[in-house]
Amino acid sequence: MKKFLVFCMTLVLFSACSIDNDGTNYDLEVLPIESVDIPDEFALGETYPITISYLKPSTCHAFKEFYYLKDNNERTVAAINYVFEKDNCEALENELVEATFNFVVTSNGSYIFKFWQGEDENNEDQYLIIEVPVTS
Helix, strand or coil: CHHHHHHHHHHHHHHHCCCCCCCCCEEEEEECEEEEECCCCEECCCEEEEEEEEECCECCEEEEEEEEEEECCEEEEEEEEEEECCCCCCECCCCEEEEEEEEECCCCCEEEEEEEEEECCCCCEEEEEEEEEEEC
16 A cells, blocks of 8 residues: 555656746846946935946847945946847847946945956956045
8 A cells, every 4th residue: 555655646746747848938148338327426325326338139138137246335237138048039239228226325435336348358357447436
């Protein structure tokens, strides 16, 4: 009887599992930032929109979120996109896309923003570096 019960449980387990994946398939890709719209100075305690622009490579790319790393008063920012696996993707040329995040000024001094612009020929990360002072 135990063997039959184990056999039935195994059969139920295998019949409940499916290797078919009907969900949307995608990868994530970090895209280089082309330009940034950022204030020349910040005031302590205020919130500012910061808008980045990047080139969208295809119709299968869609903005997901920002890569955002804080290290004291330094911020590293990059644009992360979904890349959907579809058969009807079309390559795009010069399709500039904007994305905005709100930045809250919480400390004095200056903030240094490093916006990722891709890699050079030696696979070294390249950044657009902008320093923004905080005024009283």
